[in-house]
Amino acid sequence: MADTKREFLRGARNTVPLFLGIAPFAMVVGVAAREAGLDAAQGTFFSLSMIAGTAQLAAVQLYGAGASAAIVLLTAMVVNLRYSMYSLSLHPVLEERSYIERLLAAFLLSDQSFVVSMTELETNPDNPSLPTFLLGSSLAVFVVWVAGIFLGFVLKAIIPAGLSLDFVIPLAFMFLLVPHLGGKDRQTSVLAAIVASVMLVPRLPLQSGLLVSILIGIGSGMAAGEYFGRAGSGGERP
């Protein structure tokens, strides 16, 4: 039992350095939720019913801009497809656990807790308490995430509009983009997505521009990956 507690705390502790990236991003999502016109009850539901980072932000922005339900759902789901890759990698870790526990792990899973737990799996492959470690890490992220959304939601009401605080959103994303720029194929993907989104986002009907631009970016990256081959696709992390 003492061992379980220790692994839980170790998972949480190993996640602390990442708080610096999570907290400002969560606050941005809180600001966006308020801008989209959510009231306090809606904001609470929004922040507690999912932990989905970028997808959550995209969904609430599209909702605020009056996008149709189909566009909101489709865009958020495409943005979050990467989680199916995460859960495939984590399957062996949670194989012995009940379905309820696996669903809980899935609900709480985030980019950050996935990365921290995979690092632990690499350095300590025989650790039998890895699920507990993962839970500690995921819960730490969840708490900071929800607190950050709450703070942004509350602060937005106080901060004057003239400060252009919405600009914090693309700035926070620039930081997130930096680790994904390795390889000509991914750079092609980024360039295509930039050109497509600048052209299409203000013009395509029903707020479908974001979804279409993302698909164009992914498609261009895959085409470039074929063209440049493995030699061009440096930077190993997905």
Add this chain to the structure above:
Amino acid sequence: MRFYLLFGVLAVALLVIKGLFLCFVPNRKIPPFLERSFRYIPPAVLAALIAPSVFYAGNPAGLDVSPARLAAGLAAFTVALRTKNILITIATGMILLWVFSFLSA
């Protein structure tokens, strides 16, 4: 009511995406086509979210090209590449945007 229905469905859909392969492993491998696409989801998503809000003023992005945002955004991106620090990136971008907006007003 529309809000709760939409975000309730979204919460379930996201849980399915996250949990499906934790609960069931597909007997066949993921189609290689889909697997290759994963590598490009984060960069494409982030770039498509960043670009319009740096290029255009207004939220949601209108069609007014904003030189102040563009200049501040490009400078902040350079800083992000150099420092890999989220707080310095945000501070640079916001301060430059305020300065440029003030100068052009």
